[in-house]
Amino acid sequence: MGRPRGWAVAAAVGFVRACAVAAVTLLVPAVWAGAVALGIHWGAGNPWSWLLPLILVGTGTLALSGPVCRAVRFLVARWTGTDLPAGHRRPGPVGRLSTGYWWNGFSYERSRRDALLDQKWRIRWSDPATWRDLRFTAIAPFTAGLVAVLPPAGAAFAVLGLSGAGPAPPSVSPGCSPCCWPSARPRTRGGPSSRSPSASCARPRRWPWPTASAN
Missing domain, CATH: 3.30.160 (Double Stranded RNA Binding Domain)
Known part of the structure; x- marks a missing residue:
């Protein structure tokens, strides 16, 4: 019972963390998608109809870069014990x-x-940290966001398959959730996977190079 229970706990933790990362990193692209939908609704053929959506994209990205980076720093510190300093002047x-x-x-x-x-x-x-925040906010959806969205997407496909509302079978869920597999956790050579972090990982530490962070 111990091994199946540990697998279930690891899968649940991975699923919750993937949902959190996807929600944080895909917040700005949601603003972009809303602006594009607004421009199309007002008339895609009229160049002036894209003026307000472009303003919304710029102001929304600037306004959300700080909260997004603060949320990422919080998640990293909570899950790994790594301190990512803001680095602002x-x-x-x-x-x-x-x-x-x-x-x-x-x-x-x-x-x-x-x-x-x-x-x-x-x-x-x-402040160089402001521009690092903007670069991180623009790049994170295509790196961490795309990977983190796989587990919730797999679960959604499985629900649709079970309910008959969609063509996806339930087997799509584990196939779309590789980061929830307990077997993907790092293991020591010749021994089981470590259950507790080492002393160097348990205490907060600082990166020696500038990091993308927020105010």
Whole structure:
């Protein structure tokens, strides 16, 4: 009973993690698909009908890049114990001069609020981590997202096959869920698979190179 139970637990954990990764990494492509559908609905032959969808694609990608990267860092830290630092530049102090103007390190402003707002946007657009976040948000759906969507897609095909609502047989589910196979877990040579992480894997660690992350 121990081995079948362990297989079921490993498959369930893999399925839940695959669903979480698919939901996070495919959030931005869902915005892209909605914008394309909106452009087609307004008239695919009219170039002006694509102006608002393109604006939605740009603003949606910029707005969601931070939350997506934060969610990915959270999942990685929770599942592997690996700390992925954000790597964003920290804003400097904002001080008031004797002339009454506020200096934020870039420009003089009449109020502290304007100085902080100007500093925020200047740092955001000049920060290399911001552009790494955008690249990660655009690449992740085609790497991690496509792989992670296989288990839920296989389960959906199996449900459709059992209910008779679709042509897919139930056997499609295990075929589309390779990351849920317990046999795919790494095993030590000449021994069973490790059940507990090593000390180096259990404690948080930092990568020596810059990572795609969010604010």
